[in-house]
Amino acid sequence: MPGAAEREGRLSVEDRTGLDSYEFGGADFIRVDTAVCAGCDTRPCLYVCPAKVYKEDGARNLVYNPEGCMELGACVIVCRHIGKGAITWSYPDGGKGISYHYG
Numbered sequence: 001m002p003g004a005a006e007r008e009g010r011l012s013v014e015d016r017t018g019l020d021s022y023e024f025g026g027a028d029f030i031r032v033d034t035a036v037c038a039g040c041d042t043r044p045c046l047y048v049c050p051a052k053v054y055k056e057d058g059a060r061n062l063v064y065n066p067e068g069c070m071e072l073g074a075c076v077i078v079c080r081h082i083g084k085g086a087i088t089w090s091y092p093d094g095g096k097g098i099s100y101h102y103g
């Protein structure tokens with residue numbers, strides 16, 4: 001069933017983000033200390049990232065892939081153990097990363 005945006009001829013959020021372009025600038029701009037994550041019970045990073053940078057593997061270990069990061073910084077805001085250095089985040093070098101084209 002189409003959502004309200006589709007019924008009214010507007011682009012959905014997924015369609016809008018599909019217009020963005022991305023140039024991968026290397027994985028180092030996000031580093032996660034997954035040993036710290038092992039003690040994190042609620043893992044809000046799994047739910048706030050629209051690019052799905054953070055996931056769990058079959059053994060519930062936190063895994064991450066910075067490629068596709070939309071540079072919102074939401075993971076840093078919600079991280080339960082940022083004070084323990086769970087996430088170290090900065091913008092990609094040299095203008096690489098996400099380029100927004102709509103909205």
Ligand code: SF4
Nearest residue numbers: 037040045079080086
């Ligand atoms: S919220 Fe922070 S500490 Fe918890 S799993 Fe995500 S990155 Fe790791």
